[in-house]
Amino acid sequence: MSRYSAFQLFVNAFTGHRSWPRAWRDPAPKPAYDVVIVGGGGHGLAAAYYLAKEHGITNVAVVEKGPIGLGNTGRNTTIVRSNYMFPQNHHFYEWSLKLWEGLEQDLNFNAMVSQRGVLGLFHSDAQRQVFARRGNSMRLSGIDAELLDRDQVRAFVPLVDLDNGRFPVMGGLLQRRGGTARHDAVAWGFARAADRRGVDIIQHCEVTGIRVAGNRVQGVETTRGFIGAKKIGLAVAGNTSRLAQMAGISLPIESHVLQAFVSESLKPMIDCVVTFGAGHFYISQSDKGGLVFGGNIDGYNSYAQRGNLPTVEHVWSAGVTMIPALSRVRVLRQWGGVMDMTMDGSPIICRTPVENLYIDGGWCYGGFKATPAAGWCHAHTIARDAPHEFNRHFTIDRFREGLMIDERGAGPSPWLQ
Amino acid sequence: MHRIDCPWCGVRDEIEFAYRGDATVKRPEAGAGVDAFYAYVYERGNPRGWHIEWWHHAAGCRQWIKVLRHTLTHEIRATAKAGDTVTAPKP
DSSP states (O other), rough: OOOOOOOHHHHHHHHTTTOOEEEEEOOOSSSEEEEEOOSSSHHHHHHHHHHHHHHHHEEEEEEEEESOSSSGGGSSOEEEOOOOHHHHHHHHHHHHHHHHHHHHHHSSSOOOBBBEEEEEEOHHHHHHHHHHHHHHHHHHHTTOOOOEEHHHHHHHHSSTTTSSSOOOOEEEEETOOEOOOOOHHHHHHHHHHHHHHHHHHHOOOOOOEEEEEEEEEEEEEEEEEEEEEEEEOOOTTTTTTHHHHTTTTTOEEEEEEEEEEEEEEEESSSEEEEEEETTTTEEOTTTTTTEEEEEEEEEEEESSSSSSSHHHHHHHHHHHHHHHGGGOOOOEEEEEEEEESSSSSSOEEEEEOOOOOOEEEOOTTTTTTTHHHHHHHHHHHHHHSSOOOOTTTSSSSHHHTOOOOTTOOOOOOOGGG | EEEEEEEEEEEEEEEGGGEEEESSSOOOOTSSSSSHHHHHOOOOOOOOEEEEEEOOOOOTTEEEEEEEETTTTTOEEEEEETTOOOOOOOO
């Protein structure tokens, strides 16, 4: 399979781009693998890729119920950042951002990573203190953060209504290294790179059961028959509870629906990611010109990949408050993804009470930015049967032990995280 | 839009309500031990299907009510007062 390059692009132009080889194979499942990863989204494909690349484990299958990348990987607002408060999150998300920075060369795939800056606005003295504290906390861990005043915000993103009557903007916390990436390309890039290292990507193969004997996994029952596995990794955020229950494990997770939106294509108007601090609203502009934005979860348990109108109204009203120019923008599409909402808002990447079963889940709505590091840590945990320093805090046991990583301080209310 | 039939007020839009989670979890006895309290506070069945849940009619009568709702279709099949028993259909 050829390496993508400017030269290849040039050569293929002569045949009208009709002779590119397919990017990954479509193999039938083998009877057994060393590792089966359940879930062909960014996380699962990244785990398979790093298993092969970092640990030399290539007898790996990724099983996916539909086509790859059509779950939450294709349903997010594509933001990458590492502006968290707590050290347990710093090291993990910063490692993820560093992987993003070298991802395209590593995968030989254009994931359109764009470090255009992520700016969070604050609107009161108290909120300034919280943001400054978070920024300082980040800088202590070596992560870039800048506190902007009003004039700097005005210069950075001129369309924001600084003087809106209800929530005047006092400044913002900026992470210049944050930005966006092309979400579909992330799935495709990891799929192609994993496939080139020998990983079987098996699409349209839904897992219907996990076979366990003597508290050790034996394999997965699927719609395409039983597939044996020495180790199984779950990367099925949104459905982690259901898959874990197949192995008899109960999790501190509720599934909730989160909506996202894209507008008609417009000329360039927002060249960064900006988030509203007085509501929950974040927006950026894609290279096609569509404004990509979202808000909070709908707030009730749901596995429906669609949301409801009250949240639509809430999100848009927050957006128009922040940037009045949005009031005449037409929205083209709106969709929903199913989030694993954990009881503290932080993820789970760990071993489980069942031997050789591993979980990468509980992403709340922060899963996309975590894709490379989550796959990397998941692969490490599977290969070594022990967590890496970066994910050793993301256990299931932390809830029982009172070691929650509760960035929002919302307590055990998943719909508030 | 969910339309929720409050047993006290009649059918109202979901915007009048605040969601309060799984209504099947039961507080254990005081001496039930750490595992029971861990399960009570943190573990949830999280079904893809019928779910019995609390909704607080915050902008209405302020009562907590039980709602039987499907988490995949969002269909609401029953509502009841907080003390009433609601049973989920077999999946």
